[in-house]
Amino acid sequence: MAVVVGVDAGGTASKAVVLDQAGHELGRGRAGPGNPSATGAAAVRAIGSALRSALRAAGVPDPAAVTSGVVGVAGASALADPAIAAEFKAEWANLGLTTEPRIVGDAVTAFAAGGDWPAGAVLISGTGAVAALVDGLEVVRVADGLGWLLGDEGSGLWLGLRAVRLAARKWEAPLSRRVAAHAAAATPDALVRWAQALPPFGALAPVVCALAESGDPDATTIVTEAGARLVATLDELDSPGAPVVLGGGLLTADTPVRRAVLAQLAGRGTTVGTAADPALGAARLAARLVR
Incomplete structure (x- = not known):
């Protein structure tokens, strides 16, 4: 069963969602704050924890079934720090995920959550x-x-x-x-x-x-x-x-x-x-x- 994952990693909490190929929601997970600008490596671990919970709730036994992942991060620029980037790469690998994640700013995922427009503004x-x-x-x-x-x-x-x-x-x-x-x-x-x-x-x-x-x-x-x-x-x-x-x-x-x-x-x-x-x-x- 092929699935995709999405993460909203904000200053208050990290939330993850798993969808099947038809777009049906299979499971959710939640963990602590996921803004690496504020909490550093702890944010990366929170993102990983939210994903683990979501995959478990979705009943996905093999993380390799994840064919695509998007992670929206508040403070995404912090992932340019080599140490934080290495932490994130290691956490993703520890989850058993084989697909390369796409990391975007939280504004991108917020915009996608509000409608199906290809372009526009988010406030x-x-x-x-x-x-x-x-x-x-x-x-x-x-x-x-x-x-x-x-x-x-x-x-x-x-x-x-x-x-x-x-x-x-x-x-x-x-x-x-x-x-x-x-x-x-x-x-x-x-x-x-x-x-x-x-x-x-x-x-x-x-x-x-x-x-x-x-x-x-x-x-x-x-x-x-x-x-x-x-x-x-x-x-x-x-x-x-x-x-x-x-x-x-x-x-x-x-x-x-x-x-x-x-x-x-x-x-x-x-x-x-x-x-x-x-x-x-x-x-x-x-x-x-x-x-």
């Missing part, structure tokens, strides 16, 4: 934020994705950082009280000290979104600006008329940020898809390679 907002123009298995243009210090505008981390900045200046606001409670900060000075330790600001994104849903004006302002900044990032690709796939937790779930982005895109008549399952998108790309 991702999760912990970070990036837009990319995709053609087949290649990213041909990128906007943002610069990290929280220089960019990632409209991301979860950006939302959280905006909320902390507002709290430090507007201490009595309802949003500020929620931020202070999250930080266990009794005073603005305590909040400043907490922020200087560079905590995971993105953990505040759900707080901002929930308050925006309840009508809080400060939270609403932040999520509206997030939507505008994400669309501005998309516009940097200079691809008017291209289909757009939304990816990342803030744009695949029903959040106020997603709705802000959709409202702007609807006004342009843009065709929009949602990258609900990038691992499945990777597996579909692997099947396309076979065809």
Whole structure:
């Protein structure tokens, strides 16, 4: 039985999917974070663990039955490091896989998960934020994705950082009280000290979104600006008329940020898809390679 595999290796988890030649899903696997830029060789082992689980769940006794594999990796550029690349090659061989994997950026697999278009744009907002123009298995243009210090505008981390900045200046606001409670900060000075330790600001994104849903004006302002900044990032690709796939937790779930982005895109008549399952998108790309 010939099968193909796809992997979505992100900063939160590594997910793998096995499909048969007809495109039917046979099994799934999940493991820890798979971004080698963040966790190095541990990410490679997580990818291997997710694949092992998926092959086991699919009932594939012989890994040589895998005829094609696509691995979408957040931080794929880290695989250019000789040590990480060697780890990946060894892990793939240890799995018993004989086909050469195709490694692509996670933007490619997110785009494939959102529709069957050969080319178009993908806009991702999760912990970070990036837009990319995709053609087949290649990213041909990128906007943002610069990290929280220089960019990632409209991301979860950006939302959280905006909320902390507002709290430090507007201490009595309802949003500020929620931020202070999250930080266990009794005073603005305590909040400043907490922020200087560079905590995971993105953990505040759900707080901002929930308050925006309840009508809080400060939270609403932040999520509206997030939507505008994400669309501005998309516009940097200079691809008017291209289909757009939304990816990342803030744009695949029903959040106020997603709705802000959709409202702007609807006004342009843009065709929009949602990258609900990038691992499945990777597996579909692997099947396309076979065809």
